[in-house]
Amino acid sequence: MKPVITVVIPVYNAAATLGRTLESLRGQRFGDFEVLLVDDGSNDAGLEGAGALSDQRIQVLRTPGRSGPAAARNIGIKRAAGEIIAFTDSDVVLPPEWLERIDAAFKDREVAVIVGNVVAPPSTVLGNAIAAQGFPGGGSIGFDRMWKVSPDGCTTNITSCNFAARRRVFEEHGSFDESFPLAGGEDTELAFRLVKNGVMIRYVPEVVVEHEPRTGLAEWVRWQVLRGRACRHFKLKVGNVSGYVGLRVWSSWNVVKASFPRPRFPLVVLLLLTSFFLQQWGYLFEAIPGRHSESHT
Secondary structure, three states, rough: OOOEEEEEEEEOOOOOHHHHHHHHHHHOOOOOOEEEEEEOOOOOHHHOOOOHHHHHOOOEEEEOEEEEEEEEHHHHHHOOOOOOEOOOOOOOOOOOOOOHHHHOOOOOOOOOOOEEEEEEEOOOHHHHHHOOOOOOOOOOOOOOHHHOOOOOOEOOOOOOOEEEEEHHHHHHOOOOOOOOOOOOOHHHHHHHHHHHHOOOOEEEEEEEEEEEOOOOOOHHHHHHHHHHHHHHHHHHHHHHOOOHHHOOOOOOHHHHHHHHHOOHHHHHHHHHHHHHHHHHHHHHHHOOOOOOOOOOO
């Protein structure tokens, strides 16, 4: 019999975190699911160390070389047997009720896509300040302070480490755009396309996951530059992005309000301003005529 839910996880060199993700999946109270791990050209021993290759519930698929998370997720979508396809990442811990709550949300036949909340556990001083900026997926301030949610619970964005959709959504509206040359922006483009086509995205805050905090300064700098570069490709795809600029101003103000007057406030503001300049640099760098991006990291 086909499972109710297929969980798709793109994996790239995740030896340090994948074991915790899979262990949290094994502890789910909802049992009618399968797991598709899509290995995107890893060169570490993450799959073996996490016991993925010996777990009968887990299928390991592979991309043809280093293809990026969009292609990895699309391979999972094509091979999924479940009517509902849930997505998470290899550095996320899922509470025991995660799948149970996803299943409950889809009992409403009108619901086509849901997105949940993401929390970052306390870590270092720098890690806490990064989480206070609302990334990844809401960080320590919540999804609904980074992306607007209407009074009826609808939103216009997804976070790829914690969302789910009915299979028919991808059959009718397409999957992730694999033409993005960077690992960023493809989830925002998918959400943009779905909303444009009249698909409702329901925010379900009780569907929550815990994301590994980002605690390294060098990693954070690279991440901000990558976000700026990805924004360039997103704009080329969708055209007018004035609404997203306004959203960034709104969410930045929420970050400032959520941190004041805590001791971390100066560091949060400094990182917020620095992120703006790093992303602008990345955007302008990617706009250099004749430049071709090949990185998926």
